[in-house]
Amino acid sequence: MKFHLCNEKVRTCLPKKGYIFLFLVVFIFILMLYITDILEFQIKVNTTFIIPRPATVTPPADMHYDFCKLKPLSTKEALEEQRLLDSIAWPETPSLPSPLSLSSTSHPAHSAFTILPRWGGGQWHIGDKLEVMIQMHDFQGHLKRSGGDVLLARLHNITLGAGVAGQVLDHLNGSYSAIFTLLWEGNAQVQVILVHPSEAVTELRRLNTEHPDRVFFKSQFQLGSVTETTTCNVCLRPTQQPVCNYTDLHTNEPWFCYKPKSLSCDTRISNFKGGYKQNISTMEKLFQSGVNLKVAIPPSGVASVNVLPKQNGESEVPSSRVGSGPSGYYFQGVWRRLGVTPIHQFNSSSAITQCLKGKTVHMYGDSTMRQWFEYLDAALPDLKAFNMHSQKTIGPLMSLDYKNNILVTYRTHGPPLRSASVPAIELHYIANELNEVPGGRDTVIVLGIWAHFGTFPIEFFIRRLQTIRRAMVRLLSRAPDTLIVIRTGNPKSLKTFLHASTNSDWYSLQQDKVLRDMFKELNVHLVDAWEMVVAHHLPHELHPQPSIIKNMINVLLSYICPQKGG
Ligand SMILES: *[C@@H]1O[C@H](CO)[C@@H](O)[C@H](O)[C@H]1NC(C)=O
Ligand SMILES: *[C@@H]1O[C@H](CO)[C@@H](O)[C@H](O)[C@H]1NC(C)=O
Ligand SMILES: *[C@@H]1O[C@H](CO)[C@@H](O)[C@H](O)[C@H]1NC(C)=O
Ligand SMILES: *[C@@H]1O[C@H](CO)[C@@H](O)[C@H](O)[C@H]1NC(C)=O
Numbered sequence: 001m002k003f004h005l006c007n008e009k010v011r012t013c014l015p016k017k018g019y020i021f022l023f024l025v026v027f028i029f030i031l032m033l034y035i036t037d038i039l040e041f042q043i044k045v046n047t048t049f050i051i052p053r054p055a056t057v058t059p060p061a062d063m064h065y066d067f068c069k070l071k072p073l074s075t076k077e078a079l080e081e082q083r084l085l086d087s088i089a090w091p092e093t094p095s096l097p098s099p100l101s102l103s104s105t106s107h108p109a110h111s112a113f114t115i116l117p118r119w120g121g122g123q124w125h126i127g128d129k130l131e132v133m134i135q136m137h138d139f140q141g142h143l144k145r146s147g148g149d150v151l152l153a154r155l156h157n158i159t160l161g162a163g164v165a166g167q168v169l170d171h172l173n174g175s176y177s178a179i180f181t182l183l184w185e186g187n188a189q190v191q192v193i194l195v196h197p198s199e200a201v202t203e204l205r206r207l208n209t210e211h212p213d214r215v216f217f218k219s220q221f222q223l224g225s226v227t228e229t230t231t232c233n234v235c236l237r238p239t240q241q242p243v244c245n246y247t248d249l250h251t252n253e254p255w256f257c258y259k260p261k262s263l264s265c266d267t268r269i270s271n272f273k274g275g276y277k278q279n280i281s282t283m284e285k286l287f288q289s290g291v292n293l294k295v296a297i298p299p300s301g302v303a304s305v306n307v308l309p310k311q312n313g314e315s316e317v318p319s320s321r322v323g324s325g326p327s328g329y330y331f332q333g334v335w336r337r338l339g340v341t342p343i344h345q346f347n348s349s350s351a352i353t354q355c356l357k358g359k360t361v362h363m364y365g366d367s368t369m370r371q372w373f374e375y376l377d378a379a380l381p382d383l384k385a386f387n388m389h390s391q392k393t394i395g396p397l398m399s400l401d402y403k404n405n406i407l408v409t410y411r412t413h414g415p416p417l418r419s420a421s422v423p424a425i426e427l428h429y430i431a432n433e434l435n436e437v438p439g440g441r442d443t444v445i446v447l448g449i450w451a452h453f454g455t456f457p458i459e460f461f462i463r464r465l466q467t468i469r470r471a472m473v474r475l476l477s478r479a480p481d482t483l484i485v486i487r488t489g490n491p492k493s494l495k496t497f498l499h500a501s502t503n504s505d506w507y508s509l510q511q512d513k514v515l516r517d518m519f520k521e522l523n524v525h526l527v528d529a530w531e532m533v534v535a536h537h538l539p540h541e542l543h544p545q546p547s548i549i550k551n552m553i554n555v556l557l558s559y560i561c562p563q564k565g566g
């Protein structure tokens with residue numbers, strides 16, 4: 001296990017007494033983390049999934065990460081990393097027979113969900129919790145006896161434009177609960193989707209430990225008329241070739257390329273996605289659209305309930321089975337948030353302009369963030385794109401509304417970036433960008449960083465977020481009025497092995513938990529893109545459709561202008 005390795009390492013550099021002392025300190029620290037963990041579990045309001053801590057977890061096969069040169073961590077960061085890894089520990093999933101046979105793997109068509117009767121009997125009312133039992137079977141029709149399947153659940157009514165994400169609880173014995181809060185009157189239909197059978201998770205994990213370089217990147221080097229191209233990554237397999245080290249001096253974020261044969265490391269001019277490694281799996285059958293990849297699980301009886309108006313003195317599902325509720329829900333196609341800040345509708349360009357008047361909005365991140373920039377650009381006729389002579393899909397982008405003194409900018413995040421060729425010097429780390437922002441009450445920072453990290457060890461993503469958080473802490477201490485908003489990741493369309501192996505919702509889900517945890521103690525706001533996509537009737541897409549983006553922008557604008565709107 002990771003922790004042992006870590007201790008092992010320390011032991012070699014400490015005398016025996018020091019080791020005992022260190023052991024005690026670590027033990028007390030873990031105990032404290034454990035206690036705060038329990039407390040947090042009761043008050044947390046934002047997670048979509050509750051997964052009980054499994055009795056056994058597969059230790060990360062660290063050894064395979066050896067060629068990933070992740071940046072070193074301070075003791076505090078290392079402890080946080082360990083805590084995060086524990087908190088996202090996925091139940092142990094079955095090992096895979098070779099050659100693969102699907103017969104004992106989870107099969108959605110043989111599986112079923114059942115709506116349980118209302119706790120305490122009687123009819124359903126608004127405010128009740130609805131519990132759905134999901135029983136998985138394999139291709140032979142046998143009951144599954146282990147957990148780890150990746151499931152998404154939603155309650156919806158398309159006529160009412162209503163939808164809410166359910167919380168999935170893994171009982172680790174082949175059955176799962178999905179728990180919903182009933183939030184609208186009328187019909188509510190349950191939908192459960194198997195994203196991946198647990199066996200596919202085994203493979204997704206293997207791919208990240210053995211092939212973290214399966215998406216590979218390239219750089220072009222140029223001097224005069226000589227050009228060369230080499231492969232780049234944070235996980236660069238050692239060869240005889242020397243390596244150029246592009247580790248960022250401010251953030252320590254690592255990045256490497258093989259050194260070109262004749263040119264020097266200083267002549268790197270561009271970065272682009274090289275492609276995907278082929279032949280890395282013999283398990284592609286575990287990722288078949290329409291069979292076991294993002295497939296609906298059928299109901300065993302009725303799939304819907306009729307919900308009556310709120311009733312006083314209703315019975316409650318015991319809270320131990322409920323956990324945290326959803327962060328919001330759709331009604332009439334409009335996302336409503338549960339909890340503190342209500343969401344206003346900024347339906348007209350003048351309402352948006354009114355809200356953004358005098359503001360500087362800096363957006364950083366991947367293309368799912370750029371989508372927001374494009375939305376505002378299109379929605380506001382007075383906001384004019386300034387021609388930066390940059391690529392539309394990469395940026396940097398800038399739009400100005402002179403009359404109303406609005407500035408909106410977008411910049412992509414630093415490597416890894418799966419994109420067409422970009423000048424290497426345009427790849428800025430978000431943390432470095434934040435260090436250049438004075439901040440203040442008219443500054444809004446918006447960021448979304450997730451979609452390019454799935455193929456790497458999660459430790460890489462954890463470190464990137466820690467780096468960004470450090471810059472945010474500095475920004476918020478020099479300018480506490482700065483508004484910071486973070487867009488979470490979201491589930492996407494997965495139709496092939498390639499989609500799943502490079503951008504599976506399982507990777508996004510794990511990252512999502514890390515992201516929420518990472519910023520929970522900072523004065524930053526989340527736009528829960530995860531639930532907003534799960535709850536919506538439109539298909540899951542990496543770049544959600546405009547009606548979902550409109551709702552996300554309304555959440556953003558409601559943070560910027562809490563009292564305005566309609
Ligand atoms: C699995 O565990 C749940 C929760 O403890 C229990 O309700 C259910 O009956 C179990 N299912 C099987 C098949 O053992
Ligand atoms: C949505 O709920 C309304 C009110 O109960 C009902 O008339 C309608 O049939 C429901 N629509 C669907 C698609 O279930
Ligand atoms: C790359 O450079 C950084 C910063 O100079 C240094 O800390 C790190 O050890 C180097 N990494 C390798 C693998 O040489
Ligand atoms: C890669 O896959 C192709 C097609 O499936 C196969 O013919 C070839 O032998 C494989 N190569 C290796 C190195 O496994």
Ligand SMILES: *[C@@H]1O[C@H](CO)[C@@H](O)[C@H](O)[C@H]1NC(C)=O
Binds near residue numbers: 332334345347566
């Ligand atoms: C904005 O649009 C939504 C959905 O179309 C509508 O329900 C709401 O009444 C509108 N609000 C205003 C202030 O126009």
